[in-house]
Amino acid sequence: MTTSDPKADLHSYLQSARDALLWKLEGLSEYDVRRPLTPTGTNLLGLVKHVAGVELGYLGDTFGRPSAEPLPWLEDGAEPNADLWVTADESREHIVELYRRAWAHADATIDALALDTIGKVPWWPDGKNEVTLHHAVVRVIADTHRHAGHADIVRELIDGAVGMSKGNDSMAPGDSAWWENHRNRLERTAREAGRDA
Numbered sequence: 001m002t003t004s005d006p007k008a009d010l011h012s013y014l015q016s017a018r019d020a021l022l023w024k025l026e027g028l029s030e031y032d033v034r035r036p037l038t039p040t041g042t043n044l045l046g047l048v049k050h051v052a053g054v055e056l057g058y059l060g061d062t063f064g065r066p067s068a069e070p071l072p073w074l075e076d077g078a079e080p081n082a083d084l085w086v087t088a089d090e091s092r093e094h095i096v097e098l099y100r101r102a103w104a105h106a107d108a109t110i111d112a113l114a115l116d117t118i119g120k121v122p123w124w125p126d127g128k129n130e131v132t133l134h135h136a137v138v139r140v141i142a143d144t145h146r147h148a149g150h151a152d153i154v155r156e157l158i159d160g161a162v163g164m165s166k167g168n169d170s171m172a173p174g175d176s177a178w179w180e181n182h183r184n185r186l187e188r189t190a191r192e193a194g195r196d197a
Helices: 008-025 032-034 044-058 092-112 134-160 176-196
Strands: 119-122 130-132
Touching: 008 044, 008 092, 008 134, 032 044, 044 092, 044 134, 092 134, 130 134
Parallel strands: none
Antiparallel strands: 119 130
């Protein structure tokens, strides 16, 4: 019979998303980790900055366990989307270390509290802001995996690198010529379907 430790399961999925997101920064220049590659400005280091704030909020403040981390980009009056990009004065090292400290703070909350512990999300409306720790952890896992997926696409646009982690690209085997042919086939198929619609 297989036994399960719900906290360990949740932590495993959260940590895999954290690791994948940081791995997307490896080997890139300061420009490449910051440059916007979508019309809405999605960039790799901004995604890391965002998820650090998400963890500190949902797995800290929500359960009466605020961190000592200053997050001026989340304060009242901050510029919209300030948590989704990194200024020239904010170093990559600072943002990555902030994220690692956010992990430690969030992990301490998960370790200290039962999954059915009730917290209140400060930025949700009163009367609709109660969540269990279990719900908050699942929400953070979903958000982090979503942004790791964004990071995977942004990284592919930068230099073609894909995958979940070093040595695990989770892609079908094929060299660059195979992938170019595959992409061209998909383009032809999409155009054909578009003509028939």
